[in-house]
Amino acid sequence: MIEKERTYPIRLLMYEALMERIIPNHPKTSFLEQDYRAWRAGYKGELQTDYRLSFLPEEGYHIFRDLRLQDEKWHFQIDTLILTLRFILLIETKAYSGTLFFDKHSEQMIQTKDGQEKSYDNPINQVRMQSWHLKRWLKNHKFSVPPIYHLVALSNSSTIIKVSDRSLNNLIVKGDVLLSRVLQFDETITNPSFTEKEVRKFSRSLLKNHSPHHPDILKQYSLTPDDLQKGVQCPSCLTYGMNRKKWFWHCPVCEHKSKTAHHKTVKEFFLLISPTIKNQICREFCPGVSSRTITNILFPLNLPFTGSNKGRIYHMPPDIEAFFNPAKK
Numbered sequence: 001m002i003e004k005e006r007t008y009p010i011r012l013l014m015y016e017a018l019m020e021r022i023i024p025n026h027p028k029t030s031f032l033e034q035d036y037r038a039w040r041a042g043y044k045g046e047l048q049t050d051y052r053l054s055f056l057p058e059e060g061y062h063i064f065r066d067l068r069l070q071d072e073k074w075h076f077q078i079d080t081l082i083l084t085l086r087f088i089l090l091i092e093t094k095a096y097s098g099t100l101f102f103d104k105h106s107e108q109m110i111q112t113k114d115g116q117e118k119s120y121d122n123p124i125n126q127v128r129m130q131s132w133h134l135k136r137w138l139k140n141h142k143f144s145v146p147p148i149y150h151l152v153a154l155s156n157s158s159t160i161i162k163v164s165d166r167s168l169n170n171l172i173v174k175g176d177v178l179l180s181r182v183l184q185f186d187e188t189i190t191n192p193s194f195t196e197k198e199v200r201k202f203s204r205s206l207l208k209n210h211s212p213h214h215p216d217i218l219k220q221y222s223l224t225p226d227d228l229q230k231g232v233q234c235p236s237c238l239t240y241g242m243n244r245k246k247w248f249w250h251c252p253v254c255e256h257k258s259k260t261a262h263h264k265t266v267k268e269f270f271l272l273i274s275p276t277i278k279n280q281i282c283r284e285f286c287p288g289v290s291s292r293t294i295t296n297i298l299f300p301l302n303l304p305f306t307g308s309n310k311g312r313i314y315h316m317p318p319d320i321e322a323f324f325n326p327a328k329k
Contacts, residue, residue, distance in 0.1 A: 001058060003083075003203050004210065006050060006065035008321050009043055010271070012036070014217040017268040021228040028221055045095030045155030045175075046079055052178050053080070060084055060186075062203055068211050069137055075211060076133040083206075085192045085199060087185060090134070090150040091178075092127035096120075097156045102172065104165040123152045124171050141209075143202055146193030149185060153178050212318070214275050225273060231286055232265045234258075244293050262286075262297050267324045270316040277303075277314040 015036040022029060050065060062083040068075055080091040098113030102122065109122045127150040138145050154161065155175045163169060173181050194202065218224060231241040232249055236256035242249040249261040269277060269285050279294050286294070304315040317323035 001062050002065070003062050004064040004067060004207060006046060007319060009039065009066075010212070010320070011215060011217070012039055012043060013321060014215070014271045015039065017271045018217055018223075018228075020233075021268055021272060022223075023227060023229055026227060028223065032221065041095040042093070046093045048155040048175055049080060049091060049093045049153050049178065052175055053082070053182070055179055056082075056182065062199060064203075064206055067206060068213055069133070069206070069209055070211055071133040071137045072140070074133065075213070076130050077213075078130050078134070081134075081206070082182065083199060083202065084186070085194050085196070086189045087147040087149060087193065088134070089182065089185060090127055090130050090148065091153050092123050092130070092150070093153045093155055094123050095155050097159055099160040099162060100154070101162045102164065102168050104163070104168060124150075124168065127152060141205060143198075143205075144193065147189060151178075151181065214316075218272060225285070228272065231288070232261050235261055235264075241288075244289055263301070263324055266298070266301065266303075267320060270320060275316040279310070279312075 015032060019029070019032055019036065022032070046066070053063060056063075064078070064081040064083070066077070066079065067081050068077045078090055079093050082089040082091070096111055098111050101110045101112070102124065103110065107122050107125055109120045109124075111118045111120060131148045131150050134148060135145050150171070152172045153175055154172065157174065157176060159174070161172055161174070163172070218227075229240045232244075233240050234242050234249075234251035234254060234256050235258055237251060237254040239251065239253045242251050242258070242261055244250075245257075247259065249258045251257075265286065266277070269282060273285060274281065277298065279291050279298075282294050282298070283289055283291060298314055301314075304317060305312050306315065307313050
């Protein structure tokens with residue numbers, strides 16, 4: 001049973017918005033594109049893990065995808081958590097290609113690709129730390145601690161795995177054998193740690209305490225709003241700076257008219273500037289647009305909000321992609 005679905009990562013939405021909004025020929029564009037490709041490859045790898053685990057029996061497996069919890073003052077994120085009556089399994093998915101060498105002594109992962117070597121933090125340590133945080137989280141939330149296991153799943157079928165110690169083979173799996181490895185846990189672990197009632201309670205608590213992250217992508221790349229193109233983008237010629245007429249937007253370049261061109265601008269504001277919108281700050285993102293116009297275009301969107309009248313603050317929807325693109329939901 002899928003308890004929590006995996007949604008399109010907000011970080012990818014941020015990259016896509018930023019690469020469109022950043023001023024032309026910006027010196028950091030190439031870095032953004034490179035990091036975007038890496039994050040997108042990781043997301044595709046996670047989807048492959050989801051597909052392979054979809055063949056598990058519907059009964060007895062509670063699957064949580066892309067779960068982020070708070071352990072005291074720290075947050076920790078889990079790619080995939082499988083909850084059963086007998087154990088918990090954490091799976092960290094990686095989309096690395098080439099040859100990967102896992103060194104138990106230096107605790108490094110070394111990738112050899114196209115004749116070049118590159119060292120990365122060992123994903124085994126990463127998922128092991130997630131297990132440590134989850135144990136503390138369980139104790140702090142008054143749950144009993146069942147056996148917690150962890151795996152690193154490599155989604156790229158062409159990746160070659162090498163290890164310095166055979167014991168590491170139990171912690172690293174290729175995607176095509178992931179399902180059989182998960183089923184092995186079922187065969188070897190027979191003593192229950194939870195009742196059905198406890199599993200339901202635990203599931204509700206995980207969902208309730210899931211804490212989505214809203215990274216500051218501009219800060220990450222030492223950018224400011226001055227590095228972005230301002231205004232409403234024309235959906236026809238893609239230039240910025242549409243003018244607001246009485247009931248529609250007008251492009252001074254190609255003469256295109258649109259009633260909804262501002263939807264994309266509002267979405268990009270949430271992703272790049274702030275998860276909340278105040279009238280004045282929104283005007284800075286859309287110079288030349290009056291305060292009254294900002295109010296008139298935000299109110300009909302039915303965004304979550306707090307406050308009233310001039311003190312109203314609009315909040316980013318929980319699933320911003322589905323909110324602005326309901327057809328993709």
